[in-house]
Amino acid sequence: MTHRRASPAAASLYTPNGQRKYLTPGERARFVAAAANWPPTIETLCLTLVWTGCRISEALDLTRADLDAEDGIVAVRCLKKRRPGIVREVPVPSAFLDSLLRVHQPGKPQERLWGIARNTGWRYVKDVMQDAGIVGVAASPKGLRHGFGVHALRSGVPLNLLQRWLGHADIATTAIYANAVGAEEREIAARMW
Structure with missing residues (x-):
């Protein structure tokens, strides 16, 4: 049996039954x-996943040589x-990098x-999610990655820069983060009411 990758057009921030796959700003703060x-x-x-948007396997592969305090x-x-x-x-917040x-x-x-296996790191993240009261599909390392993408776009990071930070080959993959409803869109919609 061969596995086919989903095309970027098929990528979504929601499951087929409509569950959100990313953490909201409030959930990120609680996490x-x-x-x-x-x-x-x-x-x-946990903070590495929040501040870099990397995959858990990429975080667990980081070494001290990968940390550049000067830049x-x-x-x-x-x-x-x-x-x-x-x-x-x-780029990451200096206080986080200092702590790291x-x-x-x-x-x-x-x-x-960290020197731990992927499944151990995954379990730690899930346990912290539980402590933060975050449940559902978004309560995962992938939810943190998606939350990073949504947060970056809502903060005004250009799509092409976010594409580079997330390591997407196709900008169409990165563009899914623009589909999350942000504060600006809610403000515009509120004018109709």
């Missing part, structure tokens, strides 16, 4: 607050592309920051 109650290594994993970026190696060596640089560097003390530059 960040809940993560602060966990051990620092788990908190930094305020995290260099994420794309693990989904068919060829190795594709890296995207994502502090928690993950100097060791071997190429040593992974």
